[in-house]
Amino acid sequence: MSQLLQHLINGLASGTIYALVALGYTMVYGVLKLINFAHGDVMMVGVYMGYASAFALGREAQRSLWGVVVIFAVAMGGCALLGFLIERFAYRPLREKPRLTALITAIGISFALSYGFQLDVSFDGPFDFSIAGRRGGSFDFHFDRLVLLPGASPRAFPEIIAPTEWFILGDRDVVLWNWQVISLLIAVSLMVALQFLVYRTRFGKAMRAVSWDHRTAALMGIPTDRIISLTFMLSSALAAGAGLLYAIKDTSVTPLMGLYVGLKAFVAAVIGGIGNVPGAVVGALLLGLVEEFVVGYAASTWRDAVAFGFLILVLLVKPGGLFGRVAAEKV
Amino acid sequence: MSEPVKVLGERRAFAPLLTVEGLQVRYGAIQALRGVSLQVGKGEMVALIGANGAGKTSTLRAVSGMLKASAGRITLEGKDTTSLKAHQLVPRGMAHAPEGRGIFPNLTVVENLELGAYLRKDTAQVLQDMEKGFTLFPVLKERRRQLAGTLSGGEQQMLAIARALLSKPQLLLLDEPSLGLAPQVTETIFRTLREVNATGVSVLLVEQNAHLALNAAHYGYVLETGEVVMAGPGKALLDSPEVRRAYLGE
Ligand SMILES: Nc1ncnc2c1ncn2[C@@H]1O[C@H](COP(=O)(O)OP(=O)(O)OP(=O)(O)O)[C@@H](O)[C@H]1O
Numbered sequence: 001m002s003q004l005l006q007h008l009i010n011g012l013a014s015g016t017i018y019a020l021v022a023l024g025y026t027m028v029y030g031v032l033k034l035i036n037f038a039h040g041d042v043m044m045v046g047v048y049m050g051y052a053s054a055f056a057l058g059r060e061a062q063r064s065l066w067g068v069v070v071i072f073a074v075a076m077g078g079c080a081l082l083g084f085l086i087e088r089f090a091y092r093p094l095r096e097k098p099r100l101t102a103l104i105t106a107i108g109i110s111f112a113l114s115y116g117f118q119l120d121v122s123f124d125g126p127f128d129f130s131i132a133g134r135r136g137g138s139f140d141f142h143f144d145r146l147v148l149l150p151g152a153s154p155r156a157f158p159e160i161i162a163p164t165e166w167f168i169l170g171d172r173d174v175v176l177w178n179w180q181v182i183s184l185l186i187a188v189s190l191m192v193a194l195q196f197l198v199y200r201t202r203f204g205k206a207m208r209a210v211s212w213d214h215r216t217a218a219l220m221g222i223p224t225d226r227i228i229s230l231t232f233m234l235s236s237a238l239a240a241g242a243g244l245l246y247a248i249k250d251t252s253v254t255p256l257m258g259l260y261v262g263l264k265a266f267v268a269a270v271i272g273g274i275g276n277v278p279g280a281v282v283g284a285l286l287l288g289l290v291e292e293f294v295v296g297y298a299a300s301t302w303r304d305a306v307a308f309g310f311l312i313l314v315l316l317v318k319p320g321g322l323f324g325r326v327a328a329e330k331v
Numbered sequence: 332m333s334e335p336v337k338v339l340g341e342r343r344a345f346a347p348l349l350t351v352e353g354l355q356v357r358y359g360a361i362q363a364l365r366g367v368s369l370q371v372g373k374g375e376m377v378a379l380i381g382a383n384g385a386g387k388t389s390t391l392r393a394v395s396g397m398l399k400a401s402a403g404r405i406t407l408e409g410k411d412t413t414s415l416k417a418h419q420l421v422p423r424g425m426a427h428a429p430e431g432r433g434i435f436p437n438l439t440v441v442e443n444l445e446l447g448a449y450l451r452k453d454t455a456q457v458l459q460d461m462e463k464g465f466t467l468f469p470v471l472k473e474r475r476r477q478l479a480g481t482l483s484g485g486e487q488q489m490l491a492i493a494r495a496l497l498s499k500p501q502l503l504l505l506d507e508p509s510l511g512l513a514p515q516v517t518e519t520i521f522r523t524l525r526e527v528n529a530t531g532v533s534v535l536l537v538e539q540n541a542h543l544a545l546n547a548a549h550y551g552y553v554l555e556t557g558e559v560v561m562a563g564p565g566k567a568l569l570d571s572p573e574v575r576r577a578y579l580g581e
């Protein structure tokens with residue numbers, strides 16, 4: 001019984017992280033009918049941005065509350081910019097071309113990022129600079145080396161949230177870690193905020209209109225290009241947040257993590273019904289739970305096979321995903 | 332290049348609002364419009380009739396900025412709008428209820444109407460105008476919380492018109508509002524159009540049903556394979572033997 005509870009907790013914790021990434025796939029698919037295969041890699045870039053800013057902050061600052069806020073802000077803001085640039089310069093010129101063209105471009109960007117980041121590009125220093133504080137003091141930084149591209153070897157993500165057991169049931173049978181609670185809270189509040197944004201705001205209404213038909217949406221005076229840009233920025237920022245939560249949990253960071261996590265989140269989005277916001281969340285939670293139970297009760301080597309088996313099963317029973325409707329391709 | 336336009340009768344004087352000169356539109360290798368010229372005055376209702384594939388929809392799309400013109404000039408109130416995009420024309424008073432209605436089936440009736448007023452900041456006035464729309468089409472009020480995709484064809488057309496009106500347009504472009512509707516519903520919609528037009532909103536109306544359109548409009552143009560071949564006051568066109576033969580099936 002307590003074992004079951006433990007798996008439930010772990011499954012939900014990883015499921016919420018998948019959910020944040022899956023929401024990005026679903027939102028972009030919603031407005032552009034494009035499966036943005038580079039999404040997971042944008043997440044990976046966000047993790048490295050977070051890694052770099054944690055490094056720049058140093059051991060002390062990276063564990064403080066403001067340090068964690070800075071790390072998340074840099075990663076999410078940086079990814080928003082990256083998402084904006086990818087849409088603006090890679091996808092927008094192809095908007096009126098057949099959909100396959102954009103899809104292949106997305107795969108190309110995915111590989112460019114995940115393999116580009118495996119290159120080793122760095123400059124030997126020393127580099128010193130300081131930022132003047134408001135009350136006379138200053139923040140001084142000193143680096144021996146400036147790393148532009150991190151290289152292929154895995155890196156250990158710093159413990160920006162020192163792991164603490166917050167809640168123990170029975171004789172250490174069920175453990176709830178502080179980072180699990182924090183990541184659950186962050187993920188759930190981001191999802192609630194997103195749900196509010198999509199269904200209760202003027203921007204969300206415009207997004208849903210663009211999602212149905214961007215030409216007709218423009219007839220309402222909606223600046224469709226701006227809505228699409230903002231959607232990319234939002235989904236990329238969410239991915240960066242999710243990536244950091246994943247890195248905190250998993251501690252190992254590699255340039256290929258985006259392909260792996262991205263694929264899982266994509267599977268989650270398809271299980272839920274791609275393009276459907278609550279569907280992405282439910283699909284991700286289910287996937288997180290399924291994986292956790294497989295690892296817990298069978299063997300971890302079975303995890304990915306069962307995850308994809310689950311996908312196939314869902315699609316056999318409900319081809320549009322759990323929440324999706326099967327619609328004929330619009331021409 | 333093109334044949335001279337046959338003009339029947341005198342046009343009533345209206346201050347100019349929309350002027351289209353030598354408009355050309357192409358889809359890849361297909362030239363859909365070969366130099367269309369037409370005018371719509373302030374407060375005027377103008378009908379554009381023609382056979383399938385004549386280029387009526389393409390004309391409206393170019394005017395509202397959905398399509399880029401490959402040649403020609405479009406001016407609204409004297410200002411060149413040829414290169415403006417659709418969303419930039421809405422704040423200048425353009426509303427286009429497109430072919431096939433173009434409602435958002437994944438949004439509720441009220442949300443569709445709200446999108447019609449997307450750029451308006453006068454929230455209180457928008458609510459009043461929405462009520463006005465509900466008076467025009469009471470069935471929309473009953474269905475306000477329903478997804479627009481669950482409406483009947485006629486109801487969707489009413490929604491499309493009500494939504495277009497909510498942007499407070501000075502020029503309303505309508506593409507086949509009567510398509511697929513029962514005569515009674517068509518009747519309601521045309522009565523409403525005349526009322527709206529009487530309040531000073533100019534209308535450029537595309538219709539298969541030439542009889543209906545020419546009866547309602549002050550002026551009309553006949554389009555044939557991408558060119559205007561005939562123009563004149565609605566009644567004059569209705570009386571012309573060519574129009575009667577080609578478009579009224581006599
Ligand atoms: N997206 C498109 N791609 C290629 N050709 C097109 C496209 N849209 C229209 N055409 C062609 O342009 C010409 C004019 O089409 P348009 O839709 O403007 O005609 P229409 O007068 O509105 O016809 P209908 O009464 O059938 O609606 C037609 O020959 C049509 O086949």
Ligand SMILES: [Mg+2]
Pocket residue numbers: 387388389430506
């Ligand atoms: Mg047409």
